[in-house]
Amino acid sequence: MSAQAAAAACPEGRAIVVTGAAGFIGSHTCEFLLNRGEHVVGIDEVNDYYDVRVKESNVALLERVGGDRFTFYRGDICDVALLDRVWTGHGKPRRVVHMAARAGVRPSIEDPFVYVHSNVEGTTRLMDVACKYGNDSFVFASSSSVYGGSKETLFSEKDSVDFPVSPYAATKKACELLAYTYHHLYKLNIAALRFFTVFGPRGRPDMAPLKFVDKISRGAPIQQFGDGSSSRDYTYVDDVVQGIVLSLDTPLGYQVYNLGNGSPTKLGDFIALVEEATGRKAEIEILPEQPGDVPRTCADISKARELLGYDPKTPFPEGIRKLVAWYNETHPEVGQTPECVERAAMERRLRESAARKAFAVDEELLLTFRAAQASRPTFGRDRASTIGRSDPSKMRPRMNSSSFDDLTKLGVALTTDDVPSPSEAAKADVAPTLENAAKLDLSVADAFVDAVRHAPTHRGIPYLATICSSRPTALLKPRPKVSDIFAPPPEASPQP
Numbered sequence: 001m002s003a004q005a006a007a008a009a010c011p012e013g014r015a016i017v018v019t020g021a022a023g024f025i026g027s028h029t030c031e032f033l034l035n036r037g038e039h040v041v042g043i044d045e046v047n048d049y050y051d052v053r054v055k056e057s058n059v060a061l062l063e064r065v066g067g068d069r070f071t072f073y074r075g076d077i078c079d080v081a082l083l084d085r086v087w088t089g090h091g092k093p094r095r096v097v098h099m100a101a102r103a104g105v106r107p108s109i110e111d112p113f114v115y116v117h118s119n120v121e122g123t124t125r126l127m128d129v130a131c132k133y134g135n136d137s138f139v140f141a142s143s144s145s146v147y148g149g150s151k152e153t154l155f156s157e158k159d160s161v162d163f164p165v166s167p168y169a170a171t172k173k174a175c176e177l178l179a180y181t182y183h184h185l186y187k188l189n190i191a192a193l194r195f196f197t198v199f200g201p202r203g204r205p206d207m208a209p210l211k212f213v214d215k216i217s218r219g220a221p222i223q224q225f226g227d228g229s230s231s232r233d234y235t236y237v238d239d240v241v242q243g244i245v246l247s248l249d250t251p252l253g254y255q256v257y258n259l260g261n262g263s264p265t266k267l268g269d270f271i272a273l274v275e276e277a278t279g280r281k282a283e284i285e286i287l288p289e290q291p292g293d294v295p296r297t298c299a300d301i302s303k304a305r306e307l308l309g310y311d312p313k314t315p316f317p318e319g320i321r322k323l324v325a326w327y328n329e330t331h332p333e334v335g336q337t338p339e340c341v342e343r344a345a346m347e348r349r350l351r352e353s354a355a356r357k358a359f360a361v362d363e364e365l366l367l368t369f370r371a372a373q374a375s376r377p378t379f380g381r382d383r384a385s386t387i388g389r390s391d392p393s394k395m396r397p398r399m400n401s402s403s404f405d406d407l408t409k410l411g412v413a414l415t416t417d418d419v420p421s422p423s424e425a426a427k428a429d430v431a432p433t434l435e436n437a438a439k440l441d442l443s444v445a446d447a448f449v450d451a452v453r454h455a456p457t458h459r460g461i462p463y464l465a466t467i468c469s470s471r472p473t474a475l476l477k478p479r480p481k482v483s484d485i486f487a488p489p490p491e492a493s494p495q496p
């Protein structure tokens with residue numbers, strides 16, 4: 001059915017707009033609303049923050065579940081013409097579930113500008129269009145990260161949250177402030193929902209729950225940041241959807257609600273639970289705490305209980321078992337095909353080699369970078385447009401358009417010396433950013449493994465290219481040789 005026909009079939013004002021519909025929480029919310037018989041209009045730019053195929057399959061699922069009652073628009077929520085088209089084309093929807101955002105704490109430190117664009121400008125545009133056409137209820141995703149490094153035992157909506165420790169958290173806090181302003185000026189009924197680490201089927205691949213289930217199932221090493229004593233209040237996605245829909249159905253002026261589970265789990269216990277559910281032992285690499293991470297989160301959910309009847313039903317161990325069951329069903333090949341076994345072994349060897357810590361030219365990364373250069377016209381379009389959307393004049397110098405060329409020059413300088421370490425000139429060139437390079441090591445290594453595994457057409461390549469072009473120093477990391485990685489494991493010495 002066309003968008004026009006779908007609109008005609010939906011009574012005036014009845015459709016619900018869900019932004020971020022292709023994402024994790026947005027797609028679960030759409031699914032719930034469609035199963036309840038609602039007409040849903042989804043908007044999502046389907047950016048490549050993680051594999052777009054995951055998002056495309058979420059949209060396909062919603063089209064199957066919703067049929068004529070689901071219409072999807074692929075586009076940016078900051079595009080005012082698109083928003084006008086959605087509102088006028090679907091009988092001026094009066095309810096909005098706004099989940100679209102740049103999520104993730106660590107990448108927001110690398111590139112705050114896309115966060116300000118999608119989160120702050122995007123939320124303001126949506127509130128504006130909601131006020132323009134009339135609105136009964138507007139709910140949006142804030143985050144527990146607004147609590148920063150709070151030492152409180154329970155995080156309450158009454159706490160002061162004026163000290164966000166990452167650009168991501170700051171954008172969410174900014175959205176809460178703007179939401180109050182729109183309520184004050186235009187009487188918008190609006191609820192800011194502070195989610196506490198949401199997990200479950202179709203979860204975000206960049207977040208620990210799915211990442212750990214995936215890596216432990218494949219026998220690949222996992223990275224544990226800190227000593228394992230940090231703890232998080234993990235919330236199963238069905239419980240969060242329950243809270244979202246309750247708040248949508250119960251407009252109460254301006255409100256902020258914690259939507260968590262109310263019972264935190266230590267990182268070490270979390271890993272043990274995944275081991276139990278997957279039946280495999282985790283190989284753990286312990287790394288320092290990351291900047292922007294908060295040591296502990298725990299939601300006081302009494303306000304949502306009292307005002308909305310919010311009642312989370314899924315204890316963390318049960319949620320992990322459900323996540324693993326979904327993972328096994330959707331990834332039947334994991335851990336069994338020769339490719340998976342080879343990849344796990346490759347990852348292990350890469351880490352072992354990296355642990356030897358010799359300062360040398362990173363030949364492998366150079367190779368991958370060259371593959372990235374070759375694939376540049378085909379891949380990385382989404383990333384390029386993301387970067388392009390930020391105001392170039394405000395971007396750090398490392399993001400200039402000639403960075404590929406600079407990197408190529410650096411690559412040549414490093415390799416023509418034909419010595420095992422970079423030339424002094426090359427080192428001096430990149431010295432100012434050398435100290436920042438250390439934190440990239442893991443992501444570069446991860447992307448490298450992916451890229452080599454699928455080169456030259458894997459989606460990890462443009463990602464890697466972005467990292468490389470942002471930081472040429474990534475090429476100067478201590479790296480293993482290709483031959484170390486691909487060499488067959490040493491044969492056992494013959495028994496006498």
Ligand SMILES: NC(=O)c1ccc[n+]([C@@H]2O[C@H](COP(=O)([O-])OP(=O)(O)OC[C@H]3O[C@@H](n4cnc5c(N)ncnc54)[C@H](O)[C@@H]3O)[C@@H](O)[C@H]2O)c1
Binds near residue numbers: 103141142194
């Ligand atoms: N998952 C969690 O644990 C968690 C915790 C706290 C808060 N949140 C918030 O909940 C919301 C949903 O998170 P998620 O985990 O489902 O993330 P997600 O990345 O899976 O979904 C977000 C979606 O928004 C889309 N998007 C981003 N910028 C856009 C733009 N400018 N225009 C149109 N679409 C855009 C992305 O393509 C993505 O599909 C986000 O606002 C996030 O900040 C999530």
